[in-house]
Amino acid sequence: MKLNERSLAFYATCDSPADNSGFLYKRGERHTAYHRRWFVLKGNMLFYFEERESREPVGVIVLEGCNVELCESAEDFAFAIRFGGTKSRTYVLAAESQAAMESWVKSLSRASFDYMRLVVRELEKQLEEMRWGLAGGCGSSRESSGSWKSSGLERSPERLPALPTIPPKENGCAVWNNVLGMEQPPDISGCGGHDDEGNPRPPPLPPRRRVSDGSAGSAGEIPSTFCRLHERYSREVARLRQDWLEKQRGPRP
Numbered sequence: 001m002k003l004n005e006r007s008l009a010f011y012a013t014c015d016s017p018a019d020n021s022g023f024l025y026k027r028g029e030r031h032t033a034y035h036r037r038w039f040v041l042k043g044n045m046l047f048y049f050e051e052r053e054s055r056e057p058v059g060v061i062v063l064e065g066c067n068v069e070l071c072e073s074a075e076d077f078a079f080a081i082r083f084g085g086t087k088s089r090t091y092v093l094a095a096e097s098q099a100a101m102e103s104w105v106k107s108l109s110r111a112s113f114d115y116m117r118l119v120v121r122e123l124e125k126q127l128e129e130m131r132w133g134l135a136g137g138c139g140s141s142r143e144s145s146g147s148w149k150s151s152g153l154e155r156s157p158e159r160l161p162a163l164p165t166i167p168p169k170e171n172g173c174a175v176w177n178n179v180l181g182m183e184q185p186p187d188i189s190g191c192g193g194h195d196d197e198g199n200p201r202p203p204p205l206p207p208r209r210r211v212s213d214g215s216a217g218s219a220g221e222i223p224s225t226f227c228r229l230h231e232r233y234s235r236e237v238a239r240l241r242q243d244w245l246e247k248q249r250g251p252r253p
Helices: 005-013 098-109 113-137 141-145 221-249
Strands: 020-027 034-042 045-049 059-062 066-070 078-083 091-094
Touching: 005 034, 005 045, 020 098, 034 098, 066 098, 078 098
Parallel strands: none
Antiparallel strands: 020 034, 020 091, 034 045, 045 059, 066 078, 078 091
């Protein structure tokens, strides 16, 4: 690959934003001593300068076909840039802290065009799956009519408005005090008064006739017993209703 020295120098020092920058220790190719250099990463090119204020870079590393990995070295927080060729050079660098080393390894590993190509392919795959999903969701009206079940309403009943509670019944006698804010109607149920908390008492259970051997009576005796109970309670309810109507009318003038 042919590189123009002036173009590289201008690109390295121009105002374009850098992907990463900072001081690193670079081991020499012939001598194993480490030298402190200012590094600037732009795209897939890693420039290094003698000083931070230098106008031209000392060298550049093209980050294509290489691997960035940790390595053992005399310096702490060291990592290496290794290329695939047999005669290729391995660059050994060292950061000043653990956080700086992790930041540089992460940035350098994502700098090559091969990595960007993989990212673009993955994004294209996700976009294609989203398009197929939208097309499948709008394909038929039957599927759209049942889509409310997967929208979270079925799994989140707490989002639905609360329904008013229905007063329960005990043996046919409604417990009016269970509904807040509702006025209590007059006692016409024939339940035999109220308990200590003001709730109406349930009516007594109908008696069962038993024969001498202790078993329940025959089926023919049940209708007659029910009719007598119905007639008894209907007369009492009618009387209570008549008394209540007279109280509502007030005293006669």
